[in-house]
Amino acid sequence: MLSPLIWFPIAGALLMACLPAKLNTAQVRGVALAISGAVVLWTIGLFTQFDLSLAGFQMREFMPWLPMLGLNYDVAVDGLSLMMIALNSLLTWIAIYSSAKTTARPRFFYSLILLVSGGVAGAFLAQNLLLFFLLFEIELVPFYLLISIWGGTKREYAATKFLLYTAIAGILIFAAFVGTVWLGGTLDFSYEQALSAQLPISAQVVLLSILLVGFGIKIPLIPFHTWLPDTYVSASPPIAILLGGVLAKLGTYGIFRFGLGLFPEAWSLISPFLAVWAAASVMYGAITAIAQKDIKRMVAYSSIGHMGYVMLGGAAFTELSIVGAISQMVSHGLILALLFHLVGVVETKVGTRQLDQLNGLMNPLRGLPMMSALLVLSGMASAGIPGLVGFITEFLVFQGSYSVFPIQTLLCVVGTGLTAVYFVILINRTCFGKLDNERAYYDKVTGNERAPALVLAALVVVLGLQPNWLVHWSETTSRSLVAAVPMAQDVRIALQADLGRLD
């Protein structure tokens, strides 16, 4: 049931690579769409098979690979993975759909995207630390190419920056994994082995910290975020969608799965740091976004802020906050993808992303009315207006975290206020105002540009009105995650003992 999610896209990628060269971009794009479409359908099938009552992993698939290294092909899914898989499959399809029909070197482009999609899916399913790490690293190079070949201005710079940051992140994560296994005294990298490993808390803390920095770069959390604006802005819209919608989630997923999952005691110990860190990210991202003049950059910074909510939910690790955080990953993925797509359309039509040049796009005949309407919708969703998916997920995080970290939570609430500020700036300058008679001869928006936006918008609204369909999948998983984490004070006692033993 699971392997196809990984191998079908990768096989598809190979297929794309050896498509006859005479096919034009549109046709190649069509093939890619078909493949990713199939993956989406398969994912839906997966949902039908998923057993909500099971707390642990299900549909496990195991195959020995390099046992001596403790590396095995070992995949399984739980509520957390399921959500991430769904996001990955959907956004891959969206990204391909939103890619221009005129993309240069299409076969290469689409095969890379499919490759990435498969790799990421694998990472989300991996039950083996080494396997996860490999798949995590796999997507690095394709993305480097996707950015540096099809990107916009300053793409080499951005691509390299992305490459280096992710590489560093990889190194740290690898270090942490090895450390865990090594201190655990085995050579088995399998997840449950790591789970069962009894590490002294101090060691846990160190490993967790390294892990946090590693994934923190990926998410990114401040101050490791500076690769993000450059990368997101330079990347073409579909790539930006994948980067922001899916790749960033690898970071939070990793933190939840390996940080919270493997080092619960340490987690409960340093969670106050995390909460502060999260709140700082939220505020920082929001405030910096306000100053941006380039709408794509603005959206990029908004992403930093929103990942902060996820971290807050994780830090609080109440059942509610974890469910909220997981749902927030999904909703942020959907909304960000929608925003990047719309920004992309605006840029192709109007030819600029500068706030001071954009205006009046809401005008029904000479503007981009539907895109503007959806821009308003997505902006408001991101700003957490009720009735849209952004609100309920953020609210669950807040409600879940407030009892644990009231101050940080309230700071994040302020963050949503600031989010509203910059999105209103964006909407006012872009959609409202009068058209510039010199420039307002824009092409009309094609159905191909509309469709993905409409799909995402529909999801944003439907899941906003009926959040049950979003939150229930991860409920049991969150419960078990939280159950594993002891109360902070117990940990401190244990810690004293542990340290005492050392003296």
Next chain:
Amino acid sequence: MVGADIFAPNSLTGSLTGFFAQTSWLIPCYPMLGAAFSIFWSPALIRRSGPRPVGYLNLLMTVVALTHSSLAFVAMWHQPPQFLQLSWLQVADLNLTLPLELSALTLGASVVVTVLNLLVQVYAIGYLEMDWGWGRLYSLLALFEAGLTALVLCDSLFFSYILLEILTLGTYLIVGFWFNQSLVVTGARDAFLTKRIGDLILLMGVLALYPLAGTWNFSELALWAETVPANDAIAPLTLSLIGVALVWGPVSKCAQFPLHLWLDEAMEGPLPTTILRNSVVVATGAWVLVKLAPVILLSPVATGMVVVIGSVSALGGSLIAAAQIDIKRVMSYLASAYMGLIFVAVGSAQPETALMLVLTHAIATALLLMAVGSLILNVVTQDLTQMGGLWSRRPITGLSFLVGIAGLVALPPFGGFWALLNLLNDLVDSGQWWLVAVVMVTNAVAGFALMRMFGLAFAGKVTPSTTRAAEPLWLMVLPMVAMAGFTLHLPLVMKQAELLPNNLSLVSPMAIGLLASSALGLGVAIAFYILERITRPEKLLPPLLNRLLAYDFYTPKVYQFTVIALVDKLSQLTDWLDIYVVDGLVNLVGSVSLFGGESLKYINTGRMQFYVFVMAAVSLALGLYMSLYFLPKLPV
């Protein structure tokens, strides 16, 4: 009590009308349906025909909603409130079910809302007959109708918050209706952000309240509030903080100082929406405040704040209104003023009186604004100084105007009088004399402002703008006249609804004092602007004071130099930090390139290793920092 016999003979309940009560949750759905269908008339979809069908469709839906709420109202008349539960979201330990309170009060409120919507939508057909944006306008009007009816029916703080937020978005969109116009754009922005600030502070209160009270249902909150003083488990500070937080939502909704400016700017929106906004939408804040009164009254700090903010808004609002030359802005500041009085009522523990004021104010304001609209539509200006001498040719509008004034200012036997008298009596009983003064003065100044507006428009000399002025289209006159009818009959309705306490009498000192204050305000204005015996007050007042009032105490400037400046500068700062410091620290090379402005290639330069080194170092540093405490004791 004749009314009781006419309404809801008990035999009926449980039967057909009972069914209507049970299905009251449908009431907000009708307008939403209309709004949804409006999409089919969006300019992108219709090319060959016009958008008007949207208007008729939504009108129909409003009629349906009105009929349903009236039937339900009849069913619930003299019945104990019933509660419906609609489960929405159940996750982890959180169970969000939407409780609806079905009572004569809530259903009566929804009848008022739907009636106003009906009239406004008819009015809009006339007022916006030249407009092509009907699709957006009517769907948004429907959204407001749905939101308002849902709000009055819903019995949960959490869902009220949700509805308020949605209405905030609605305000943004409906004020931004004429988005091609610059002031509209800024007005929409400020309205949205101001209301959002309030919403979020309210949200903080909502978050904080739940762990303590364990519920968001107003009715249960009221019960909880009674038990609180008994157990001193909760620190008064916490209660005060929560109370204060809960108050700020209503403060922004009701355009109270210091969050009042948005209402002024929202006047850029089309007038029919203004009617709705000033009469009922701002009142949503008051409604929620009333519902929250038990919780807020727990904390003297919060209560005090309510009273102070209310008084300041009442006095300041009415004074500013008296100095405006823009006819719509007179109304906007009067709305703030009357909401202020409502705040005072809540703060002095008179929720019933507050609701009564909400009702009388809504009806009278709606009428006044309809009259204003019928004026400005064909004198082609909102500038009072360019109007005059309209009475003989615009008597219907003029009369409606006068009726509106009578309904708003305390003039017996009209609604406003009884509401204010109620308020005063309680204030006197509780010996809060300075509040008595506030109410009296506000009433007098408001009377002055209104009569001044009337005088400037209808009395005096004919101006070029008013040389040619005929009553407008019947589609505007008709709702206006109907509204005037309501205003005139409101006292009877109130009597029938037993809103008027029996102890009210006209000979009590308070009644006379109140009457005197109205007479004073109106009289002075008449002397100034209708008889024109005395030179205009703006000549008598010191110019500074005059400007201070005319420009709303320069609140825009104040905002500019405080909040806005702060956020702006802060964002500039962080942006700078982000580019030059953070990025610079984390990668010096990057910073070099950003200073240099041109992009650079790391590959095949020696910088690469150095760059990696810096990266690693920083990451390590943070890792160390986070595990500093444990590092020395590592078991390795």
Next chain:
Amino acid sequence: MPSIVDIAVQTEGFSTLVAAVQAAGLVEVLATGGPFTVFAPTDDAFAKLPPGTVQTLVDNPPQLARILKFHVVAGCWKKDDLMTQHELNSLESSPIPIRVSPIFEVKNATVLAADIEADNGIIHVIDNVILMG
């Protein structure tokens, strides 16, 4: 001495004017009333007007009368009397600008023959039909 109308009728080249005056029913006034100063457009002047102009006017006497009244001023105004005058008020009530030097002009018309005396007024012959505004 003949009246304004008589002169117009007797003189060559005023047939259109005469017809118009009759159509407008102003004969009586111009024959007996007065004294008037009449700026009399020649037939050529009327001919200069685009086709249909005169026809429509003739079909609508009141309107025609109004145009004609614009050519008539109360009182006797000889060229010499007009030296100091910059404009005269016509019977139609709108003013007629007058210039005497270098050449005798009435609005945008030039006077072909000035100071033709009638017993109830003065006639100045002009080469354009003058119009209000």
Next chain:
Amino acid sequence: MITTADKQATTSLPPSNHEFAEVVHRLEAGGSMLPDNPENLKQIIGIYKAYAVPMDFYWRDLLYIAEHVFLNPLPAFKYFISEKYLNRPNAYAGDNADLRIWRGEADAHPELREFMAQGERKRKLPRLFHHLWHDRVNMEFAEACMLAMFWHEDINPTFNAYLETDEYRANSDRAIRAYFKGNPVMLGLYKLFPDMFLEQVRRLSYYANLGLFWEVMAPVFFEMSDLYDEGKMTTVPEAMDFLVNGIFAVAGRPIYHHVYIDGECYEIIPKSQGFTWLYEAALPYVEAVFYRTAPFRGTKSYNAQAGQVPADQKDFHYGILYADVFPVGSAGIPPTLLMQDMLHFLPDYLIELYQQHGRGEDDMLVQLGITFQRSMYNVTSAVIQALRTALLYPLDDSNLDHLRANRAFFEQQMDRFKRPEARLRDIQSQNYR
């Protein structure tokens, strides 16, 4: 016959150094403000035709309202014009016209009848349905033009003066009493507030005024369209000259207001008042509608403190010559109603033209709006030339002072287009679509 087009501007005047010197010289050469090229000609003639069809409804309905609906307090059906008025012979078309300008028939234009019967849905449905479906002529626009003429009180002095006379008061009094005969309520109201009713009648007089004005313009435009189709109208100046001649031909047409109450005619403004088409209708119309009107609420704030709307009516410049057409179709942009009306009746060659530019079908309203702007600059040119003919001197006048006077007149007219929002600059280029 005035044919200014083939005349040469005399070279004895030094070139003008006005901002719009080029245009001034063109006018002096007997040209139009709109550059003369085949595409402009095609555009303006096509739009004249598309404009004339709804105009044929406008004038009939305006007169129907002024003469029959009169003071109906609930005129819900004022746009449901009676068959009688659809058949009412246009005074300038048909066999027994006072002056036959259009060779076509005198009753309602066939395309108009078809549209009224079937609408754009191309289905024979009850009139009420078409009305509610907004598949109809936007009569509101015509009324807005009327209101513009009505409200700008300084542009029609003679006519307005008469509206204040006792004679007018007496005339309307008779009509009002007759109309409300046996209706004590309204008669009572009339007793209480006579001025309210009187003001309504004044507005109705303007209904009649505008109706009579447009009754002329419709056949003029139809004839131009026919001439173009027959290849007899080949340049923009020719089109302008045709308008100039038209203006003169009907200048003397009486402007009046009659009301018909159960068969009897009440002359509120009798023809004998001598009000003429040129002075009491055409010129005020051009001033009120082309130049002034009132700011669209979607583009200007009425906030008194913002001061975006000038205090003096003379400073109003929001007419079609100044309007920004790009936002057409969105909220608060009244011209959309007219553009929509013309959209139904575009000749094929214009549709073809619009398909080739911009978004084709999607922004046709804007494209035809800009065409309309061009065409109205041509009409305004005709008015300017007509005034020049009436009040000043021939273009080929030998007297230099006369030419100077002409130049001064033209330049003074152009001064009104110096305002930044004026579109005279834009229409000089074909890229403005």
